Amino acid sequence: MTDERLLDLYRLMRRIRAFEDAAEIASQGGVAAWGLAASSKPALVRGPLHLSTGQEAVAAGVCISLQKEDLLTSTHRGHGHTLAKGANSSRMMCELFGRATGYNKGKGGSMHIADFSVGMLGANGVVAAGIPIATGAAHALKIRRQPHIVACFFGDGAANRGPFLEGLNWAQVYRLPVLFVCEDNRISATTPTDTMTAGEGVSARARALAIPSLKVDGNDVEAVDQAAARLIAEVRGGGGPRFLHAVTYRFKGHVSVDPGTYRNPEEVAAAKLAGPLRLAAGKLIARGVSQAVIERIDSEAQAEIEHALQVAEAAPWPEASAAYEDILNTGAGIWQ
Numbered sequence: 230m231t232d233e234r235l236l237d238l239y240r241l242m243r244r245i246r247a248f249e250d251a252a253e254i255a256s257q258g259g260v261a262a263w264g265l266a267a268s269s270k271p272a273l274v275r276g277p278l279h280l281s282t283g284q285e286a287v288a289a290g291v292c293i294s295l296q297k298e299d300l301l302t303s304t305h306r307g308h309g310h311t312l313a314k315g316a317n318s319s320r321m322m323c324e325l326f327g328r329a330t331g332y333n334k335g336k337g338g339s340m341h342i343a344d345f346s347v348g349m350l351g352a353n354g355v356v357a358a359g360i361p362i363a364t365g366a367a368h369a370l371k372i373r374r375q376p377h378i379v380a381c382f383f384g385d386g387a388a389n390r391g392p393f394l395e396g397l398n399w400a401q402v403y404r405l406p407v408l409f410v411c412e413d414n415r416i417s418a419t420t421p422t423d424t425m426t427a428g429e430g431v432s433a434r435a436r437a438l439a440i441p442s443l444k445v446d447g448n449d450v451e452a453v454d455q456a457a458a459r460l461i462a463e464v465r466g467g468g469g470p471r472f473l474h475a476v477t478y479r480f481k482g483h484v485s486v487d488p489g490t491y492r493n494p495e496e497v498a499a500a501k502l503a504g505p506l507r508l509a510a511g512k513l514i515a516r517g518v519s520q521a522v523i524e525r526i527d528s529e530a531q532a533e534i535e536h537a538l539q540v541a542e543a544a545p546w547p548e549a550s551a552a553y554e555d556i557l558n559t560g561a562g563i564w565q
């Protein structure tokens with residue numbers, strides 16, 4: 230890997246971390262996220278906020294090999310994937326703040342961000358629901374003979390839900406262009422996943438369907454990049470689905486209001502020391518990249534996200550009448 234590629238990956242991870250750190254503070258209220266003293270600011274992000282802090286290497290390492298026309302499905306923890314696919318941080322922050330200029334006009338919030346213009350088909354609050362969406366999108370690409378692929382992120386908990394088998398099976402039967410990425414943070418909301426997962430784990434399930442898979446250290450962005458680049462090239466070459474199992478760690482609780490006290494603090498501290506940003510910065514230094522270069526990347530990421538916060542705070546609220554727009558009338562109210 231060249232220094233430039235590792236720097237690009239570090240930059241992407243730093244932007245994701247800065248976005249989520251800022252969103253977390255903005256969800257707490259009382260403290261301004263962008264350097265002002267503790268204030269009477271109300272919580273600027275309301276509703277559930279699921280952070281992927283600590284998991285940035287998976288988003289960055291996979292998405293760096295995707296093209297703009299490639300498609301992506303995500304999870305309830307989707308900020309990193311969405312930024313890595315090329316979405317705009319200010320528009321994302323506007324959505325978190327519930328503003329009319331957000332990706333979903335302020336009506337979707339953190340879990341429903343989509344940006345079709347960069348191929349990002351959506352975060353998703355329904356665990357494992359992105360898997361059949363990705364498979365369906367891949368089938369559409371194949372039918373239309375479009376030369377693009379789909380990357381499908383899901384968590385280790387999602388591998389225990391029915392759509393996992395259905396999606397993987399369908400993709401393999403029809404040799405669809407999809408890379409399944411299990412972002413394994415080892416915990417399913419608040420339950421250690423190994424206590425509720427039978428068999429040898431998720432890669433074994435892919436192998437049972439004869440889908441070639443690779444397992445990597447999901448905190449090592451170089452390892453993720455190398456494995457993902459190889460699998461993506463195989464998918465792009467028409468080889469059918471591939472499976473990447475990236476083992477990582479989530480620093481935070483399940484949702485921003487969850488302090489995660491059920492986890493061993495020593496385990497969390499050790500994971501932070503081995504976190505993807507520290508690891509990548511260490512590698513850059515070992516390659517002779519100066520501390521000043523790394524710090525400049527850090528401050529550029531911070532500046533981008535501070536700008537996003539300012540844009541979001543100044544953005545207009547949706548009109549009350551907008552609550553009735555973009556709604557599908559299924560006729561369910563007919564009996565009332």
Ligand SMILES: Cc1ncc(C[n+]2csc(CCOP(=O)(O)OP(=O)(O)O)c2C)c(N)n1
Binds near residue numbers: 383414
């Ligand atoms: C179909 C469905 N069942 C249950 C839930 C509640 N729920 C939200 S996140 C989650 C655990 C998901 O685990 P994993 O895929 O490992 O993701 P993590 O939150 O640990 O990153 C559950 C059960 C849900 N959102 N959707």
